[in-house]
Amino acid sequence: MKLIVAIVRPEQLSEVLGALFHAEVRGLTISRVQGHGGEIEQVENYRGTTVKMALSEKVRIEIAVSNHFVQPTVDVIIAAARTGDVGDGKIMVLPIETIYRIRTGEQDQDAVTPVPAVAAAV
Amino acid sequence: MNNGDIGWMLVSTALVLLMTPALGFFYGGMVRSKNALNTMMMSFIALGPVAVVWALLGYSLAFAPGSPVVGSFAFAGLQGVGLQAQGTIPHLLFMGFQGTFAIITVALISGAVVERMRFGAYLAFIVLWVLGVYAPVAHWVWGGGFLASAGALDFAGGAVVHVNAAAAALVAALVIGQRKDYARHAMLPHNVPFTLLGAGLLWFGWFGFNAGSALGATPIAALAFINTMLAPAATLTTWMVIDLVRGGRVTAVGAATAIVVGLVVVTPAAGYIGPASALALGAIGAVPSYFALILRARTKLDDSLDVVAAHGVGGATGAILTGVFADAAWSGGPNGLLGGNPGQVLIQIYSVLAVLAYSATGTFVILKLVALVLPLRAAGRVEGVGLDVTDHGEEAYTAGDGAILVSPNDPAYGQSSVAAIAFPKGGRS
Numbered sequence: 280m281k282l283i284v285a286i287v288r289p290e291q292l293s294e295v296l297g298a299l300f301h302a303e304v305r306g307l308t309i310s311r312v313q314g315h316g317g318e319i320e321q322v323e324n325y326r327g328t329t330v331k332m333a334l335s336e337k338v339r340i341e342i343a344v345s346n347h348f349v350q351p352t353v354d355v356i357i358a359a360a361r362t363g364d365v366g367d368g369k370i371m372v373l374p375i376e377t378i379y380r381i382r383t384g385e386q387d388q389d390a391v392t393p394v395p396a397v398a399a400a401v
Numbered sequence: 402m403n404n405g406d407i408g409w410m411l412v413s414t415a416l417v418l419l420m421t422p423a424l425g426f427f428y429g430g431m432v433r434s435k436n437a438l439n440t441m442m443m444s445f446i447a448l449g450p451v452a453v454v455w456a457l458l459g460y461s462l463a464f465a466p467g468s469p470v471v472g473s474f475a476f477a478g479l480q481g482v483g484l485q486a487q488g489t490i491p492h493l494l495f496m497g498f499q500g501t502f503a504i505i506t507v508a509l510i511s512g513a514v515v516e517r518m519r520f521g522a523y524l525a526f527i528v529l530w531v532l533g534v535y536a537p538v539a540h541w542v543w544g545g546g547f548l549a550s551a552g553a554l555d556f557a558g559g560a561v562v563h564v565n566a567a568a569a570a571l572v573a574a575l576v577i578g579q580r581k582d583y584a585r586h587a588m589l590p591h592n593v594p595f596t597l598l599g600a601g602l603l604w605f606g607w608f609g610f611n612a613g614s615a616l617g618a619t620p621i622a623a624l625a626f627i628n629t630m631l632a633p634a635a636t637l638t639t640w641m642v643i644d645l646v647r648g649g650r651v652t653a654v655g656a657a658t659a660i661v662v663g664l665v666v667v668t669p670a671a672g673y674i675g676p677a678s679a680l681a682l683g684a685i686g687a688v689p690s691y692f693a694l695i696l697r698a699r700t701k702l703d704d705s706l707d708v709v710a711a712h713g714v715g716g717a718t719g720a721i722l723t724g725v726f727a728d729a730a731w732s733g734g735p736n737g738l739l740g741g742n743p744g745q746v747l748i749q750i751y752s753v754l755a756v757l758a759y760s761a762t763g764t765f766v767i768l769k770l771v772a773l774v775l776p777l778r779a780a781g782r783v784e785g786v787g788l789d790v791t792d793h794g795e796e797a798y799t800a801g802d803g804a805i806l807v808s809p810n811d812p813a814y815g816q817s818s819v820a821a822i823a824f825p826k827g828g829r830s
Contacts, residue, residue, distance in 0.1 A: 290435075290785035293586035313802055322807065323794045329814050336804025362782070 280375040280391055281349050285340040286314060286368040287360040292338050298359035299342075304352050307342045314326050318366030335366060343378055343391050403489040406617035410490045410498055416609025417501035421448055421508050423606055427599025427657065428512050431706050434591040435787025436516045437797035443511035443523060447504045450524065451531050453676040455500040462536035465500065469547035470535045489617050498613060499539070503531050505610075506562045509830055512706030513570035516588075517580050517784050520792040522775040526767060530569065534763040538565050538756055553752035554727055554735065554745065556625065557614035559669025559720040560756045567713025568760035570704060576768045577777050579703035579783050593653050602655035604633060607664045611671035622733060625671035628679035629664065635683030636663025643691055658711060662690040665715035669749075678726035685722065690715045717753045724749035 287295055292309070299307065313334040320331040344352055353370055361367055380390035425444035432440045451459075461476035469529060476482050479496070487495040507527040514523070541548040542555045555561055582588055582615030590596060611629040615622035640659030644651050667679060674682065693710035704710070724746035727737030736742040768777065783791045807814050 288785070290787075294648075297586075315803070319792050320805075321794075323790065323796065323804075325795060329807040330801075330804040331807050332803055332806050364782075366450070 280345055280378055280387060281373050282373040283340075283342045283344060283349065283352055283356075283370065284313070284373065285342075285356050285360070285370045286316075286337050287340065287356070288362065288366065289336050289338050291360045291362065294366065295340065295356055295358075295359040298355045299352070302351055302355045302392060303393075304342060304344065304348065304355070307340055309341075310339045312337050312339045316366045316368065318364070318384060337368060343375060345388055345391050402486045402491065403617065405518075406489040406527070406619070407491065407494065409618035409622065410494050410613060410616065413609035413613025414494065414501055416606045417498070417505065417613060418606075420501075420603055420606035420610065421445070423503050423599050423602030423628050424505065424508050425599070427661065428515065428706050429605060430592040430595030430597075430599060431590040431654070432515050433588055433787070434798055435789055435796075437591060438793050438795055439520065439788035440511070440515045442520070443515065444508040446524065447508040448525060450528050451504045451507050454528055454531055455503045455626075457498070457750055458530050459503055459536045460496050460499060461583045462532060463503075463539040464496075464544045466545070467540065467793045469545075469550065470541070471546075472540050472544055484549045484576065488811040491624065498616075499543075502539070502558060502562060502610070504536050506535055506558075506566050507531050509566035509708060509712055510569045510573060512708040513574040513704045514577050515705050516788065517779050517789045518573075518577055518777060519775065519779050520788065522771050522777045525771045525775060526573075527770065529767045530764065533767055534569065534760050535561075535565065538759060541755070542752070548752045548755060551751065552735065552748050554673055554723050555669045555720065555752065555806075556672045556723070557611045557668045558667070559716045559723065560752050562656070563665050563668060563712040563716030564720065564756045567709045567711075567716060570708035571702075571713065572761050572764040573768060574702060574709075576606070576765065579701065580705065583703040583705075584701070590654060593657075595655045599651060600660045601608075604629075604660055604664060607668075611668060615672055617693050621672045621732065624676075627676055628667055628671045628674060631676055632667035632679040632683030632686070633660050633663025633672075635680045636660070636666065636687040639684045639687035640691060643687070657695070658707075659687060662687060662711050662715045665712055666690075666719035666722070668716070669720045671728060673723055673728070673732045674726040675728050675731040678728060678739075682719070682722045682726055686715060686718050689718050717757075720749045720753050721746060743779070754818065781813045 312388055314337045315334055318335060323330050323332060342352060349372060353372065356370055378387055378390045379385070421444050425441040428444060429437050429441035431565045453816045456479055458477055461474055462472045465472040465475035467473035482492050482496050484491040484493060486492070487644050505531055511523065539561050540546045542553060542561050543549065566687040608626055608629055612626035615625055637656060637659045640655055646654050663683045663686065666682060670679070670682055690710050694707050697704060697707060697710050723737065725738040727735055727745060728740055729736045735745060771777065779788060779791065
């Protein structure tokens, strides 16, 4: 099992999520973050104040996958997140020590194997 | 002159002016947060250059004595527009009141082109449009032009303002094209409370728009005022019922839209129909726009904030229903179909078609002229980042993290970020 952490441009997020769902990668978490990836800083003006924005809006995507899913997931993210300009982001693949599924208590491989969701009665 | 009339028209002018910032909130809430300032500025900025060109030339082209098609240069630069009586109010006040209509009309068009039209090209477009399209059309109906002679009824601008703006919106959406994410990714309103706030302020301002169009503190102003309260109430109620029947839930964006549609529908009719007719007109008027909105979203037409469905369909419905419900007993003016004058409906349809045809053609020509000098569309990369940063150098919602002060000696000082984002490799090739 690996944890894939991808930092991507917010404007590419829809593209990336669409591609991930298409590739049947379903369990993921995103967070809005700010970072600096060497891109040209935006210059903004507020009344008399001129600022350079050293941090850009980015989205961090975290996905825990089983080993044979690592490469397809990485490929899909690279294809969908790339614009070709500095600031497209990074993908990091990290080892996972243990992983639990809260609902069932399943561990490791079983915990990252998707099961079909059943709509709960409301 | 009459001091009561002057008092009411002063207030009305301020009320109508407030509608343009209100429209900014209505529209601004419906776009994504990265374009919030740009969208609101498309409305707000009309308060500047459009008012200036209106005073310098637009008013003259619309209201100076001229041909049946357009006014003349007689009032250019406000010459001869002083404190002498125009009706029962000072001529200068009449000019200002009409100016607020020109401002909101051009701002309405922006709803069709938000999130991808370059701001500079938009500025050039609205200045040319108010002179080339709005002024002549206002002349046709209110300045003694050929639609006035034909007997067309347009109390406060169903055709002049709403059909006119919607025809321009339709053409602008087609010429400029879809947003790159249109029909590919969901684009949700980023601040629905803004949209509700805008709708509420629009309704408030619209009392000046419709009841002010009586041009005095008269019983007809009271009629138009109450119709402006009742018709949108009926539209909102009908919209709510359709929402409930179709989905079981009453939506907030739907309610805000219903209020605007109801106001649009009653605009041409406000001072010509009785209050019971206003309720009927508002209720009937909800239906075409409701379904036009749903149908539009299934087409390739990226009229992003549905100017055509709300203002075009609503304005045309209102104009035609004015020909149905016009009531001499209430207004002292002409009767409509229900009063035994079916010909009025045909005159109303004629006025809508005339405005539609001219506005669509004029808008197309103006956009093509602007495009010769300024690209109309933002680069795809700019669309991705959002036009707030690129076209205005500001963000609507920023915590300021990582903002580094730039001193006046820094080469980045005063620099625009557009080139950096649109052409990040340093060249324009």
